[in-house]
Amino acid sequence: xxxxxxxxxxxxxRPQFLNHAVLLAVLLAGLPRASATxxxxxxxxxxxxxxxxxxxxxxxxxxxxxxxxxxFSTLSAYIVNPPRNxxxxxxxxxxxAFVDIGQGRNLEAFTVTExxxxxxxxxxxxxxxDLGDLPAAAGVPNLQDEVDLYNFNGRVQILKEGEFxxxxxPAITAGAHFKYNDTRAELDKALGGALTAIGVKHDDGVxxxxxxxxxxxxxPRPVLVELGGRATEAAHxxxxxxxxxxxxxxxxxxxxxxxxxxxxxxxxxxxxxxYTRIGEVIKPEDDWWTIDAAYVVNSHLTLAAGYxxxxxxxxxxxxxxxGITTKYEF
Numbered sequence: 001x002x003x004x005x006x007x008x009x010x011x012x013x014r015p016q017f018l019n020h021a022v023l024l025a026v027l028l029a030g031l032p033r034a035s036a037t038x039x040x041x042x043x044x045x046x047x048x049x050x051x052x053x054x055x056x057x058x059x060x061x062x063x064x065x066x067x068x069x070x071x072f073s074t075l076s077a078y079i080v081n082p083p084r085n086x087x088x089x090x091x092x093x094x095x096x097a098f099v100d101i102g103q104g105r106n107l108e109a110f111t112v113t114e115x116x117x118x119x120x121x122x123x124x125x126x127x128x129x130d131l132g133d134l135p136a137a138a139g140v141p142n143l144q145d146e147v148d149l150y151n152f153n154g155r156v157q158i159l160k161e162g163e164f165x166x167x168x169x170p171a172i173t174a175g176a177h178f179k180y181n182d183t184r185a186e187l188d189k190a191l192g193g194a195l196t197a198i199g200v201k202h203d204d205g206v207x208x209x210x211x212x213x214x215x216x217x218x219x220p221r222p223v224l225v226e227l228g229g230r231a232t233e234a235a236h237x238x239x240x241x242x243x244x245x246x247x248x249x250x251x252x253x254x255x256x257x258x259x260x261x262x263x264x265x266x267x268x269x270x271x272x273x274x275y276t277r278i279g280e281v282i283k284p285e286d287d288w289w290t291i292d293a294a295y296v297v298n299s300h301l302t303l304a305a306g307y308x309x310x311x312x313x314x315x316x317x318x319x320x321x322x323g324i325t326t327k328y329e330f
Contacts, residue, residue, distance in 0.1 A: 069123075077226060082117070082118040097326075103316045120154075132316070147181065199243045232272060240275075
């Protein structure tokens with residue numbers, strides 16, 4: 001359920017561009033080689049030094065559109081590309097996602113992560129959402145034609161999967177995510193202060209996340225289950241802007257490893273919808289769900305594609321979006 005308490009100083013709106021989340025779901029699918037134990041899927045760095053393998057592990061988790069390890073719009077408790085083979089510092093990973101939202105609108109995400117230690121992941125993402133015909137619909141045709149959202153992320157793995165020789169333990173990771181929208185103020189001014197009036201008052205905000213991941217290996221094929229909670233002020237993940245109150249929402253995903261290189265994934269992300277709509281120009285935000293498929297090309301590269309349902313995105317419905325995503329680990 002959505003809880004609109006916890007008034008905070010960070011505000012955020014979740015741009016429905018998260019439709020791209022569909023793509024990230026595909027990324028998690030990159031866990032295809034998860035036929036190994038859950039601890040192994042979290043890369044060799046999670047093993048004692050004398051047990052580390054000489055070869056690089058599978059490139060998972062993938063990058064989600066906000067620059068974290070995950071699927072497309074939801075996260076994973078696993079850390080991306082941590083140090084391996086005795087390395088002091090982990091190597092970076094880069095990614096790109098493209099989502100066709102429809103009505104001439106697209107979402108692009110440029111992502112990069114670096115995990116300096118086995119339990120720490122730092123990430124950045126630039127998300128660009130095309131506004132399509134929104135400026136004309138709002139009566140301001142000379143308005144900018146895109147929104148830019150900058151995401152700065154820091155995540156710490158509190159508990160490794162199977163730690164303390166307890167195979168039933170899930171991986172648990174907590175994160176803080178600073179977001180900055182550099183076009184909200186201009187859009188608000190062009191709309192005569194309409195965004196501020198409906199509660200989208202701020203250009204920046206901070207999300208807080210807590211995720212758990214568990215690989216189930218007793219089934220015919222490995223299945224990864226990931227559940228999380230998010231405290232956020234964002235509207236459309238921040239693509240629209242940020243409110244003054246925190247909402248607590250739930251999200252998660254399930255990944256089935258069909259083969260060692262192909263995975264199918266499904267994800268769900270609850271949205272707060274903590275602002276007042278403006279007719280058909282700024283519609284309320286809806287929860288997202290996606291279905292994805294991923295292919296692990298090799299130990300460095302993963303490709304994925306997906307289909308998603310995202311409901312109202314600004315002035316249009318986006319109930320049948322598609323996207324592609326890729327991630328490369330050095």
